[in-house]
Amino acid sequence: MVEMSSGEERLEEIRKRIDEIDNAIADLLSKRMQYAEDAKEMKVRLKKPIVDQQREKEVVEKWCVRASRGMDKSGSSEGGKHNLNEEMMRKIAELIIEYTLKKEMEE
Numbered sequence: 001m002v003e004m005s006s007g008e009e010r011l012e013e014i015r016k017r018i019d020e021i022d023n024a025i026a027d028l029l030s031k032r033m034q035y036a037e038d039a040k041e042m043k044v045r046l047k048k049p050i051v052d053q054q055r056e057k058e059v060v061e062k063w064c065v066r067a068s069r070g071m072d073k074s075g076s077s078e079g080g081k082h083n084l085n086e087e088m089m090r091k092i093a094e095l096i097i098e099y100t101l102k103k104e105m106e107e
Contacts, residue, residue: 029096036100040107050104056097063093 004012043050067086 032096033100033103036104037107040104051101059097060090060093063089 040050043052064086067084067089069084
């Protein structure tokens with residue numbers, strides 16, 4: 001077995017933490033998809049349209065607001081939180097919505 005330097009060990013630990021976060025994100029996305037399916041079933045029962053552009057807009061806006069959460073007035077992060085890019089958050093929200101609607105329309 002090859003011995004790792006303390007820097008390499010730290011890098012491996014960081015990567016392990018990233019993998020744990022990625023697993024948690026995947027689990028949460030799976031739960032979100034289940035709730036979206038539940039919402040679709042309720043919309044069908046209530047004879048409401050599957051696509052709700054107002055709700056989609058609200059969801060995207062909430063994701064954008066999350067981008068600046070934890071920032072003080074000077075723009076520096078508080079408590080170790082990092083500023084998330086609003087464009088990135090918007091794209092993530094739009095992708096989730098797009099995929100969710102695609103799944104809902106297939107079923």
